[in-house]
Amino acid sequence: MADIEKKPFYITTPIYYPSGNPHIGHCYTTIACDCVARMKRMQGYDVMFLTGTDEHGQKIEKKAQEEGTTPKAYVDAIVENFKKLWARLGISYDRYVRTTDDYHIKTVQNIFEKLYKDGWIYKSEYKGKYCTPCESFWTESQLVDGKCPDCGRDVTDASEEAYFFKLSHFAPKLKELLLDEEKNFLNPKSRVNEMIHNFIDPGLQDLCVSRTSFTWGIPVTFDEKHIVYVWIDALTNYISAMGFMNDTYNDYEKYWPADMHVMAKEIVRFHSLIWPSILMALGEPLPKKVYGHGWITFGDGGKMSKSKGNVIDPFVLCDRYGVDALRFHLLREMVFGSDMPYSNEMMFNRYNADLANDLGNLVSRTVAMAIKYFDGTLPADKEFTDADTDLVSQLDALQPVVSEAFETCRFSDGLEAIFRVVARANKYIDENEPWKLAKDESAKPRLAAVLYNLLDAVRRVTILLTPVMPHTAPQIFEQIGAAEENTGWYDSEKKYLLPADVTVKKGPVLFPRIDVEKELEELAALAPKKEEAPSDLEPLKELTKYDNFAALDLRAVKVLECENVPKSDKLLKFKVDDGFGERQVLSGIAKYYKPEELIGKTLAMIVNLEPRKMMGFESNGMILSVKFGDGYRVIEFPDSVKPGSDIS
Ligand code: MSP
Secondary structure (H helix, E strand, C coil), X not given: CCCCCCCEEEEEEEEECCCCCCCHHHHHHHHHHHHXXXXXXXXXCEEEEEEEECCCCHHHHHHHHHCCCCHHHHHHHHHHHHHHHHHHCCCCCCEEEECCCHHHHHHHHHHHHHHHHCCCEEEEEEEEEEECCCCEEECHHHCECCECCCCCCECEEEEEEEEEECHHHHHHHHHHHHHCCCCCCEECHXXXXXXXXXXXXXXXXXXXXXXXXXCCCEECXXXXXXXXXXXXXXXXXXXXXXXXXXXXXXXXXXXXXXXXXXXXXXXXXXXXXXXXXXXXXXXXXXXXXXXXXXXXECCCCCECCHHHCCCCCHHHHHHHHCHHHHHHHHHHHCCCCCCEECCHHHHHHHHHXXXXXXXXXXXXXXXXXXXXXXXXXXXXXXXXXXXXXXXXXXXXXXXXXXXXXHHCCCHHHHHHHHHHHHHHHHHHHHHHCXXXXXXXXXXXXXXXXXXXXXXXXXXXXXXXXXXXXXXXXXXXXXXXXXXXXXXXXXXXXXCCCCCCCCECCCCCCCCCCCCHHHHHHHHHHHCCCCCCCCCCCCCCCCCCCHHHHHCCCEEEEEEEEEEECCCCCCCEEEEEECCCCEEEEEECCCCCCCHHHHCCCEEEEECCCCCEEECCEEECCEECEEEECCEEEECEECCCCCCCCECC
């Protein structure tokens, strides 16, 4: 173990709404945090990993009513399902907070009272647009097309007596916090711009923090017809669960401030504006980092949601392909900050390439050769040569790269780096041709060194894979004869920790290949049948010649600039990079996107349409988008797709 004292490390997931069962989207954030928590434990930190459920609010109250039960009984059942899923996924949380827990209620009431006494909370009247499913009030200017900017649903006029938190007071401090390069508080950086342009610069409004229109919540102690409204209740979990202002726990001094709050983009606003403001008002330290990842989307480009009936059952995926395959898939494919369309096919293809072919084969070939050529135990006499240097030096460099990637939520970068080295190790087999060395008795010491290098490479990469694949890693260690004391995080930096006469053990196939076609068919058969709905689709067009398609030049383009076209509520004006240069293009999607949301994105475009003038501006091409609900969504590629890449 390196020279790290048992320093505390505190990481949190959002507390999820138990308004429905957990789905693959919740799994992503929770697995991501679990990966960091496991790595930090391996690094010798004293880790506190908190997850939980956000159980109050009108939506839960309504759901319970619909089911003829009490809100508490309703959430109890769903919380059980969250816990079952986390157990299935190997989530190593240290504490589970429920906002209906007594200690949490105590903390929220104490905080509310303190903020009121200190003048940060005052009573007034709330008038606004309210979105019931999101439990959010919006100002007129925040609405998109008259609808809730988060979920696109209808909002209603609402007004009631309410308590307010003086959020507006904190605007300058929040801006300073977000722009502080050294603190690097909010990641990815694009979210900083979003917060500043969309919320701080237009003027932060004071925040409504109580409600009288429903009862399923924490009562305000000094005005019992009010209940504490959503964010003071929800955000406070991160400190109530550590014992702040309650007697149940006593870990606040030790773990607060949190090292990492992790969540998806839609609640970054609450964590990077409201939460720091509440803490500043309380005079408490601020969390160190907030990470806002993208969404797992499902076909229609929207955030996966229970209401759309498009959920993929994580239990089924774990049962069929293994927990670690699902963990690996989500962490490998989701590029931090970007959305990822969910695809079982993508999971199978990557599984076959990286796990079955590259890692699985590396382990099984190496172990099989050690058994075949040396009866499973390598001789002490080995001949290392310069031909080993490249592989070994790549392994030497890997640990810091992976640590840095994982602790900044760039799991796909970390995994990509690991699998580059796995590929290098496979290449090392081909370069050294052990089967030829085995034919020559005098080459035995060289053969032993080659196999030893391979076993040690497997040991070193498997250590770094442990937080992602905690169930498979011990099986690999067993096969290659690595003792537990040589599988700590920093042991991956040290070469040759296996005993000189290491003994391997043949084990079961780690990652059986997936027959993609067959599995896709079987999963499709398992999926719940959708009810037939009247189609609002355009009828299919007549057949056309292939050449008509081939004549179109479809490319990925990167949005450099985007702005509204004056006097048009439909058009956005873009400057895009098409790989060969910059061009201007217009698109009629202003109702569905704010310009800032599109800057930096990589989109699909027809680039060889003749120029057209719209509202006095020339448009060179057409940005492609897909009909979605009452609007359109652009077709988006991961950031790593190069502008100018051909779409076919
Ligand atoms: N209760 C609030 C959070 C309060 S935190 C103080 C809430 N709950 S939620 O159930 O809606 O969970 C939202 C979070 O779940 C997202 O921020 C993200 O972490 C995770 N995800 C839910 N659906 C997701 C996707 N489709 N994709 C990625 N993450 C998703 O908001």
